[in-house]
Amino acid sequence: MRKYLNVISAYTIMLGLIILVGFLQSWNVALSILNFCLISAVMTMGANIQWGYAGLINFGIMGYTALGGLAAVLVSVPPVREAWQVGGLNMILCVFVITFIVFSIRYIIKKYKKSNQRGFGITFIIIAGIIILRLISAPAIESIEAVSPATTGFLGGLGLPIMFSWIVGAFFAGALAFIIGKIALGLRADYLAIATLLISEIVIAVVKHEDWLARGVKNVIGLKRPVPYEIDLQSKEWFINLIAKINNGSLNLISGTLEKQAALHQLVIEASTVFVKLCYAGLFTIVVVILLIITQKALYSPWGRMMRAIRDNEEAANAMGKNVVKQHLLIFVLGSAIVGIAGAMMVTHDGLFTPGSYRPMRYTFLIWVMVIIGGSGNNFGAILGGFAVWFVWIEAAPFAEYIINLLTSGLAENNQLKEHLINSVPYFRYLMMGTGLLLIMRYKPRGILPEEIKHS
Amino acid sequence: MDFLNAIILLLNYIFVPALAYGSQLALGAIFVTLIYGILRFANFATGDMMSFGTMFAILFTWYFQSFGISLGVLPTALIAIPFAIIFMILYMLIIDKFVFSYYRIKKSPPVMLAMVSIGVMFVTQAIVRIIIGPFDRRFFDGEKFILKANEFKEITGLNEGLTIKSTQVLTIFVTIIIVSILFWFLNKTKTGKSMRAYSDNEDLALLSGIDPKRVVMITWIIAGIIATIGGVLYGLDKSFKPFTYFNNMLPIFAAAIVGGIGNPFGAFLGGYVIAFSEIFLTYAYKKFFMYLLPESLEPNTLVQLLSTDYKFAVSFSILVIVLLFRPSGIFKGKVL
Numbered sequence: 001m002r003k004y005l006n007v008i009s010a011y012t013i014m015l016g017l018i019i020l021v022g023f024l025q026s027w028n029v030a031l032s033i034l035n036f037c038l039i040s041a042v043m044t045m046g047a048n049i050q051w052g053y054a055g056l057i058n059f060g061i062m063g064y065t066a067l068g069g070l071a072a073v074l075v076s077v078p079p080v081r082e083a084w085q086v087g088g089l090n091m092i093l094c095v096f097v098i099t100f101i102v103f104s105i106r107y108i109i110k111k112y113k114k115s116n117q118r119g120f121g122i123t124f125i126i127i128a129g130i131i132i133l134r135l136i137s138a139p140a141i142e143s144i145e146a147v148s149p150a151t152t153g154f155l156g157g158l159g160l161p162i163m164f165s166w167i168v169g170a171f172f173a174g175a176l177a178f179i180i181g182k183i184a185l186g187l188r189a190d191y192l193a194i195a196t197l198l199i200s201e202i203v204i205a206v207v208k209h210e211d212w213l214a215r216g217v218k219n220v221i222g223l224k225r226p227v228p229y230e231i232d233l234q235s236k237e238w239f240i241n242l243i244a245k246i247n248n249g250s251l252n253l254i255s256g257t258l259e260k261q262a263a264l265h266q267l268v269i270e271a272s273t274v275f276v277k278l279c280y281a282g283l284f285t286i287v288v289v290i291l292l293i294i295t296q297k298a299l300y301s302p303w304g305r306m307m308r309a310i311r312d313n314e315e316a317a318n319a320m321g322k323n324v325v326k327q328h329l330l331i332f333v334l335g336s337a338i339v340g341i342a343g344a345m346m347v348t349h350d351g352l353f354t355p356g357s358y359r360p361m362r363y364t365f366l367i368w369v370m371v372i373i374g375g376s377g378n379n380f381g382a383i384l385g386g387f388a389v390w391f392v393w394i395e396a397a398p399f400a401e402y403i404i405n406l407l408t409s410g411l412a413e414n415n416q417l418k419e420h421l422i423n424s425v426p427y428f429r430y431l432m433m434g435t436g437l438l439l440i441m442r443y444k445p446r447g448i449l450p451e452e453i454k455h456s
Numbered sequence: 457m458d459f460l461n462a463i464i465l466l467l468n469y470i471f472v473p474a475l476a477y478g479s480q481l482a483l484g485a486i487f488v489t490l491i492y493g494i495l496r497f498a499n500f501a502t503g504d505m506m507s508f509g510t511m512f513a514i515l516f517t518w519y520f521q522s523f524g525i526s527l528g529v530l531p532t533a534l535i536a537i538p539f540a541i542i543f544m545i546l547y548m549l550i551i552d553k554f555v556f557s558y559y560r561i562k563k564s565p566p567v568m569l570a571m572v573s574i575g576v577m578f579v580t581q582a583i584v585r586i587i588i589g590p591f592d593r594r595f596f597d598g599e600k601f602i603l604k605a606n607e608f609k610e611i612t613g614l615n616e617g618l619t620i621k622s623t624q625v626l627t628i629f630v631t632i633i634i635v636s637i638l639f640w641f642l643n644k645t646k647t648g649k650s651m652r653a654y655s656d657n658e659d660l661a662l663l664s665g666i667d668p669k670r671v672v673m674i675t676w677i678i679a680g681i682i683a684t685i686g687g688v689l690y691g692l693d694k695s696f697k698p699f700t701y702f703n704n705m706l707p708i709f710a711a712a713i714v715g716g717i718g719n720p721f722g723a724f725l726g727g728y729v730i731a732f733s734e735i736f737l738t739y740a741y742k743k744f745f746m747y748l749l750p751e752s753l754e755p756n757t758l759v760q761l762l763s764t765d766y767k768f769a770v771s772f773s774i775l776v777i778v779l780l781f782r783p784s785g786i787f788k789g790k791v792l
Contacts, residue, residue, distance in 0.1 A: 057567055183780060189567045190498040194709050195779055198772035201706060209765035361581075361702070365500075365574055372571060427585035434578025438555060441572055 007380050007449060014387045021395065028270075031277035033394050038284035039346050040386035044370045045291055045379060046338030052377035052451065053304065054331045055311035057193045060180060062363035063200030064336045066207050066355065067176055068169030068343020073157055073214045073353045075165035076224050080156035083147045087212070088155065090140030094133055101129040144212040154215045163226050165344045166287070173340025174333045176203065181332040185325070197360065208355045221352040227279035230272040240264070243271045280349055287345065288383065291338060295379050307331060366393065369433055373440050375447025384449055392436070393429055400428035457614070462747035464616040468605075474735045475728070476624040476693055479631035482727025483686030484708035486638065486720050487679050493655040493718035494675045495560065497569035501577035502683075503705035507698050508547060508580050509684030510691045511588045512540035514595045521597070529599040529622070533688055540688070545680040551576055552676055560672070577702075584698050592697045596623065623693040634685060635724055638678070642720065647674060655718065707734075707768065710775040716785025725787065730771045738764045 018037070022030035043061065050056045105122055112118045145153045184195040208216050233239050244251065247267055254260045298304050310317040310324050318324050347353050366389065374385015401422065408418040440447065484502060491499045499505075516536035526532045555576060559569050602625055605617025642648040647670075654661040654671045662668060687701065694700075707730055715726025740760040749755075762770060778785065 183776060187779060187783060189565070190570050191713070191779065191783070193567070193570060194498060194713065195776065198706055198710060198775055202769045202772050202776075205766055205769040209763065365577070368571070368574065369578075421586075424586040424589065427582050427590070429582075430578045430585070431582035434575050434580075434582060437575035437578065438572065441568070441575060442555075442558060445568075 007384075010384055010449060011380075014384065014391070017391060025398075027274050028277065031274060031281060033391060035277060035280050035284060035349055036346075036394075037387040037390045038281065038288050039342050039349065040367070040370060040390045041288050041383040042284075042291060042342035042345065042386075043339050043367050044374060044382040044386040045288075045295060046335045046340075046342065047367055047371045048335075048374075048376055048379060048382035049295060049338065050331060050335035051371055052382065053299065053307045053311065054328060055189075056185070056328060056332055056335075057189050058196050058332065058335065059193045059360075059364050059368070060177075060196035060200035060203075060336075061339050061367050062358050062360050063176060063196075063203035064173035064339040065343035065346070065363050066200075066204055066358045067172040068165075068340035068345075069347040069353050069355075069358075070207055070214055071169035071172045071340070072162055072165040072223060072344045072347035073220050075157055075160050075168050076162035077157035077220065078159035080147060080152045080154065083144045083152065083155050083212075086147065087140035087144040090136050091144075091155065091212070094137050094140075097129060097133055097136065101125060141212045149218075152215075153218070154212050154220075161226065162224050162348050165348070166341050169340040169344030170337040171340075173343065174337035177333045177336030178329070181329045185328050185332060197364065200364065201360070204355065204358050207358075214353060214355070217354075217356045219352060219354045219356075223347065223351045223353070225351060226283065226348065227276055230269075230276055233272040233275060234268050239272070239275070240268055243268050246271075284345060284349075287341065291341075292379055292383065299379065366433070369437050373436060373447060375449040375451060377451030378447070378449050381447050381449030381451070385447065388448070389433070389436075392432055396429035396432050397425050400432075401425045458747040461614055461616045462744050464614055464618050465744055465747065468616065468618045470732075470735050470739055472618075472620060472624055474731045476621075476627045477735070478728035478731030479627045480686055480690040480693065480727075481704075481708055481711045481731055482724045483631060483634065483682055483689070484704065485711035485715060485723035485727045486635070487683045487686065488708055488712040489715075489718055489720055489723040490675055490679050490682070492712070493720075494651060494671065495556065495569075497566045497573060498709075498717075500570060500573045500705070501580055502708055503702040504577050504580040504584065504698070505544075505548070506683045506687035506690075506704070507584050507696070507701035509540050509544040509680065510687035510696055510701070511584050512543045513537055513684065513688045514588065514593060514691070514696060516540055517595050527598065530626075531596050531598045531623075531692055533595055533692055537685060537688055541681050541684045544684045545677050548676045548680045549673065552672065557672075581698065581702065588698075590698055592695050593691075594695045596692050598622070621693070623689075627689045627693055630685060630689060634682065638682070638720065641678075651675065703768075707771045710771045713775055713785055714778050716787040719785065719787050722785055722787035726785070729786070730774065733774055734767050734770045737761045737770050738767050 018030050018034050021033060043065070046064075047058065047061060050058045104125055108118060108121055108125075112121075144155060147153055180196060180199050184192055184199070187195060207214065210216060211218065214220055244264060247264075251260055251264060251267075254263055306317070306322055307327065309320075310322060310327055314324055370385040370389040371382055372385070373389055374383065375381025404418070404421045404425065408415070408421065411418045444450075484506060487506070488499060488502055491497065491502075513533050513536045516539045517531075517533045520526070520532050520535060525535065527534055555572060556569065559572060599622055601619065602622050603618060603620040605619045608618045609615070642652060650661065650666045651671050651674065653664070654666055654668065658668075661671075690701075690704070708727075711726035711730045712723045713726070714729055715722030715724070717723075738760065740758040742755055742757070742759050745753075745755050745759060
């Protein structure tokens with residue numbers, strides 16, 4: 001029990017803080033912080049598998065998140081039949097061409113030894129393939145994007161429940177990670193970091209500008225929800241009764257039926273948004289718990305031990321007959337798949353997909369700050385990092401405003417310095433993140449909850 | 457005549473802008489490469505450090521402008537640069553003293569230092585945004601054009617105009633001066649040689665009596681000078697916005713790696729490689745072919761290899777290709 005004391009106390013403090021926000025600001029804010037904390041926790045678990053278990057540095061988190069979001073769109077949006085009619089055939093043909101190119105290159109690489117001819121052959125196939133692809137796809141893309149561009153203008157998805165996308169997103173992200181891993185995993189650590197960062201930018205560029213896929217920067221809005229809508233809830237008999245029962249005490253104080261009705265109505269509206277957020281929180285908690293159990297089991301399995309061995313001494317592990325390259329690729333794919341789940345979860349929560357909002361600051365570097373601060377190699381630490389950092393990220397602005405007001409209380413209301421500082425309150429979150437990261441790296445380099453090695 | 461028109465077209469839309477953009481990237485890439493070669497880590501705070509220096513240049517420009525000081529046809533920012541450099545160097549030395557030196561003395565792995573540089577990135581970004589705000593700012597003053605399209609048409613009688621902005625010429629000119637001084641310094645002076653020795657083999661350099669503290673300090677000073685000048689030139693040519701500077705880190709990294717990280721000459725050329733390929737691949741050649749080909753063969757599409765949306769993606773793809781086939785870069789990296 002003593003061993004878990006710091007874990008339990010850290011989580012209690014964290015939940016206490018969120019509840020405090022609920023009392024001080026509003027339950028709506030507190031619950032949306034909690035939801036995003038849970039999503040961040042999933043992301044950090046993915047990054048932690050790669051960095052903490054295997055020592056692989058992956059700055060491409062943004063790309064996997066976006067692919068997870070893309071999966072949510074492609075799974076849940078109903079197909080646009082008209083677009084499929086005008087351009088679907090050509091797009092399917094393109095998929096076949098791409099598969100053909102990939103397999104023919106694979107065949108050549110397998111069949112022939114490395115030589116200049118082989119190199120030229122492969123280059124020729126790639127260039128010819130790209131030209132053919134352009135010829136097939138260009139008219140199709142044009143006609144797809146012309147199908148009522150204000151609302152659709154893309155192929156649409158499968159029209160399935162959006163929850164499926166959490167799995168599909170994992171597969172999307174895993175597939176991308178497989179390709180990136182094949183290309184870049186042999187590189188040195190800092191090269192790998194830069195390469196993954198830049199490749200994720202390429203992914204974002206594609207998602208942003210291929211409008212036929214997911215409308216690009218025109219955004220997809222109004223995605224289906226796995227939880228009830230507020231409007232529906234407000235007219236449901238059982239929900240109103242429930243709210244009336246919970247607030248029985250305060251409602252009884254109000255005299256007059258009409259006023260009582262109005263007060264109840266207000267309460268129902270407030271409660272419906274909270275209820276929806278609670279539903280999301282429940283769903284996300286289930287995902288986090290399942291992932292936590294799996295990753296914990298994996299960490300203390302022979303496989304996890306092997307991963308740590310590879311991380312700590314690659315050559316020795318290699319000499320023991322462990323296939324380092326294969327295991328690295330595996331863990332790269334697994335970690336990225338988890339990040340993909342988080343991406344799909346986030347789009348499900350928001351109900352919209354905005355490719356323009358994927359920026360490395362928020363989706364790559366912030367996640368890394370979470371992993372480092374929380375404690376790499378320890379799943380509980382990584383989740384705590386996700387919670388703590390997201391909490392600070394959101395609450396930094398009000399906190400900074402409070403501090404600035406306190407410090408400059410001696411100055412006049414229209415003092416220039418004070419006004420300038422108040423206006424730049426949103427940027428204090430960067431300052432807090434940066435100093436937090438630097439302090440943790442200096443004085444507690446293994447994070448708040450450091451990795452613990454069980455010797456069995 | 458048509459042939460000349462075609463050439464002028466390419467000069468105007470590809471060659472001149474690419475040369476200016478390439479120079480800006482080259483300065484950034486040299487900054488990255490110096491840090492990587494001597495201090496041995498990938499500096500993720502590159503873009504933000506450049507914006508930090510530029511911010512001071514802008515503040516001084518405003519200060520001088522309020523006194524009515526100006527350089528006439530040249531931008532006032534040129535007088536502000538030396539003052540900005542002083543602040544930049546101070547900032548870098550302070551960061552090194554309080555942040556990086558600890559890890560360097562402990563001989564932490566390079567990844568650790570890269571992570572620390574992310575912390576520095578956050579802090580620098582916050583400072584810049586708190587002081588000057590996140591907005592787009594133009595601080596160019598003086599004569600904007602050296603050659604206007606209309607004037608050029610009048611002089612030569614061609615259909616196509618050639619526009620040369622004074623900032624473009626300034627950028628190329630200053631870059632050449634800075635880079636030649638740098639190479640002279642690295643190759644001819646004793647301090648420069650000691651820096652190269654330190655980069656090449658740290659232990660051997662220490663044995664032969666090179667003071668590591670001095671080498672590190674001089675590296676930060678040179679890096680500060682180059683970062684400030686590169687940032688100011690970019691800001692003069694386009695505009696200053698902290699977010700753009702942060703994003704510029706990515707093509708700068710690409711340029712440094714393509715040229716061979718740790719190799720200043722490689723970084724210098726890498727900047728141009730990235731800039732030219734970005735603009736070459738995303739330019740629509742329709743008009744160019746209209747001049748060259750007979751009317752019957754004129755293309756009816758834009759003849760654009762990639763849409764301009766993929767400008768950044770081009771440089772990253774080049775990087776991926778280089779990493780795949782020549783991980784050490786085009787010009788063998790890792791020797792300063």
